[in-house]
Ligand SMILES: Nc1ncnc2c1ncn2[C@@H]1O[C@H](COP(=O)(O)OP(=O)(O)O)[C@@H](O)[C@H]1O
């Protein structure tokens with residue numbers, strides 16, 4: 001089977017998609033790669049919560065999600081951002097299909113720590129057969145990070161965590177986490193390549209904080225599940241920080 005690349009666009013990255021992004025996608029599709037997109041929308045959820053005078057709380061980069069916050073996250077992620085992204089792709093001539101984790105039970109989740117975080121799920125199962133069916137029909141999935149538990153309750157899922165599980169389940173060749181920084185910084189420098197242990201040390205030492213924590217933890221989980229490499233970058237065509245399971249010989 002042809003190789004798969006999973007690309008996650010953070011909420012910040014969504015507003016700055018450049019022509020080079022679409023050129024890279026076109027080149028990969030021409031080369032026969034299968035592409036799957038996952039999007040975030042954290043800043044956009046924050047904006048709507050502020051307008052509605054609903055408090056914002058995050059723990060280790062994850063949003064504390066009450067019922068009303070879940071409603072807002074669902075409206076922003078599955079409603080506005082997913083639809084806008086599919087249209088942006090259509091305008092550039094790509095056939096994409098907008099989905100969230102509830103569609104054909106694409107992402108089955110369980111609560112992370114339901115006392116502390118509320119309706120925040122971590123992915124337990126990805127409906128890989130469904131994604132493969134879409135890809136076989138040349139439809140590019142664009143996935144909003146929501147998931148469903150065993151009781152059909154909807155959950156908010158961090159988009160990095162969702163993308164990492166999807167990449168792992170598809171045994172993707174690469175996972176690209178597009179964000180608003182050119183890579184992971186330590187001592188004012190971008191780490192070009194890293195093995196998982198060094199990244200975990202940086203989290204323990206407080207060098208990696210906030211929204212970078214789920215990205216890096218997810219990246220490590222992805223390489224441990226067989227994804228060859230994960231890039232954390234602000235441009236799809238630039239490597240940024242590459243995380244691999246084993247050292248890459250130069
Ligand atoms: N060591 C680090 N290197 C780079 N960015 C970091 C680091 N630690 C924390 N960050 C923060 O992580 C942010 C990216 O996470 P986040 O805002 O959640 O992005 P996204 O919306 O793309 O998922 C950066 O803008 C930066 O402020």
Ligand SMILES: CC(=O)N[C@@H](CCC(=O)OP(=O)(O)O)C(=O)O
Nearest residue numbers: 011040041042062063157158159
């Ligand atoms: C549980 C949790 O934190 N969910 C995230 C989902 C969106 C997201 O991850 O967006 P970014 O990629 O832009 O950060 C949130 O509510 O912000």
